[in-house]
Amino acid sequence: MPQSHHSHSGQFCKHATGTLEDVVLEAIRQRFDTFGLTEHVPRYRPQDLYPEEEGIPLDTLRAQFDAFLIEAHRLKMKYADQITLLVGLETEFITQTDMDELDALLAASGGRVEYLVGSVHHVRGIPIDFDQDTFLKCLDSFRSPAPTALTQSTPASTSEEHDAMETFLCAYFDAQHELMRCFHPEVIGHFDLCRLYRPALRFADYPAALALIRRNVRFAATYGALFELNAAAFRKGWDAAYPGADIVEIILQEGGRFVLSDDSHGPHAVGLNYHRIPEYARRVGIAELWALERQSDTGLNAAGRRLVPRRITSPWEHPFWTRERGTSERYARKTTTWMAMRAHAFAVPTNRKSVAVAVDALAHVLNQVSSSSCAAVGLHAGSMVKHLRMNARVARKSLHTASSSPDDASDASYEYNASQTERSSEAAFAVPKHPAL
Ligand SMILES: [Zn+2]
Ligand SMILES: [Zn+2]
Numbered sequence: 001m002p003q004s005h006h007s008h009s010g011q012f013c014k015h016a017t018g019t020l021e022d023v024v025l026e027a028i029r030q031r032f033d034t035f036g037l038t039e040h041v042p043r044y045r046p047q048d049l050y051p052e053e054e055g056i057p058l059d060t061l062r063a064q065f066d067a068f069l070i071e072a073h074r075l076k077m078k079y080a081d082q083i084t085l086l087v088g089l090e091t092e093f094i095t096q097t098d099m100d101e102l103d104a105l106l107a108a109s110g111g112r113v114e115y116l117v118g119s120v121h122h123v124r125g126i127p128i129d130f131d132q133d134t135f136l137k138c139l140d141s142f143r144s145p146a147p148t149a150l151t152q153s154t155p156a157s158t159s160e161e162h163d164a165m166e167t168f169l170c171a172y173f174d175a176q177h178e179l180m181r182c183f184h185p186e187v188i189g190h191f192d193l194c195r196l197y198r199p200a201l202r203f204a205d206y207p208a209a210l211a212l213i214r215r216n217v218r219f220a221a222t223y224g225a226l227f228e229l230n231a232a233a234f235r236k237g238w239d240a241a242y243p244g245a246d247i248v249e250i251i252l253q254e255g256g257r258f259v260l261s262d263d264s265h266g267p268h269a270v271g272l273n274y275h276r277i278p279e280y281a282r283r284v285g286i287a288e289l290w291a292l293e294r295q296s297d298t299g300l301n302a303a304g305r306r307l308v309p310r311r312i313t314s315p316w317e318h319p320f321w322t323r324e325r326g327t328s329e330r331y332a333r334k335t336t337t338w339m340a341m342r343a344h345a346f347a348v349p350t351n352r353k354s355v356a357v358a359v360d361a362l363a364h365v366l367n368q369v370s371s372s373s374c375a376a377v378g379l380h381a382g383s384m385v386k387h388l389r390m391n392a393r394v395a396r397k398s399l400h401t402a403s404s405s406p407d408d409a410s411d412a413s414y415e416y417n418a419s420q421t422e423r424s425s426e427a428a429f430a431v432p433k434h435p436a437l
Contacts (some may be wrong), residue, residue, distance in 0.1 A: 001136065001318035002274060003291045005187050006090065006117050006228060006261035010131035012039045012068040013106040014052040017266030020068070024075050028082050031320065034291050036086040036261075037072045038117045041105065044097045065105075069112045085308065086292055088115040090189060093175050094122045099182055106118045115292060115307045116226070118185025118205050120175045121193065123168060128194060142167045169194055169209035175250040177216050184223050184303035186292060187259060190230045191244040199238050212248055223302040226290055226309055229281065232263035234273035241280050248284040257290045257309060278316050289315035
């Protein structure tokens, strides 16, 4: 105990941090028994690159993915006596090209891709989890055509809003279904990512989408897929893991099984917010946990690969779930400092992109600070947060000086993120984590 079936590293994913080996070492330190390495597949159109990948040739992304497979298998062998590493990938479904290329990639991998985390991050080719504004852009694409001169003064009605959202949700769940149908991913990644920026959304209000959800859950459960209980939602500000309670209920009704994932983007996020998982699982009625394992004698799974689910006995009774968080004070202190330094380096940005990276780094540090419960780190974090407040101000200021951008919507979104980050850092500073100090 415990496991994670979904992770990234800065070595092979530009919006993550740390080397793949650092990630593995941290998982070993926390005594994970199973840890899945699942970098994103390459993307195949220049417009689908992440902002931090701008200018990277598409061929380089493919070469980077190949290098990931080699390194992941090297680590799997090297640490085999300390941890079970599973080597997989996280899918993309932006256009049909992604499906065709995934087919080719799996055929060429010669079994080195042991399993798939089946995720959808785009609807109509637009990212749904990048930031609020991009999400709204996606949602807008589902609204009726622009109003004519006659109707211009009439604001969009509630029912139009509702219809746009429902059509968006249906498109998301149709893409998810297509992905499952074609590739039978062993793990269904963050099932309800489509409501990342609408955490209060209840699918019961969207009957057409709800029907597709049930269809997808039933299909996945029938071919033996496992559903992620993904802790990343906590760091995105949810009071829940993915999926939310209403989806969990359907998964349980359909006999679906759950696996744990931290969806970490670097060593600092390995196991992040796992301490909130048992309470959430109890709240939504998840009593059983499963994990993927290699078994040579059970034949092939529905996708023709070798990993099969194993039931974890008494999943919540392991000491991992009850031990005091932050037992490794030295480690927490080290990562907090490291992230703060990184944030500082990026806080003298010369363009919008580095502002975005700075803001993201600041958010990571705050996350680290608020998830550490050991007293010395709390004290240490206090002084770090002072730095962060300054950095956030620098980042915000540079938003106004780097205004040569043609994309005002993104500027507004960075501005929003920067001010949010500043507010959280102020809050962290104002409320001491450890009053005794
Ligand atoms: Zn994902
Ligand atoms: Zn991921």
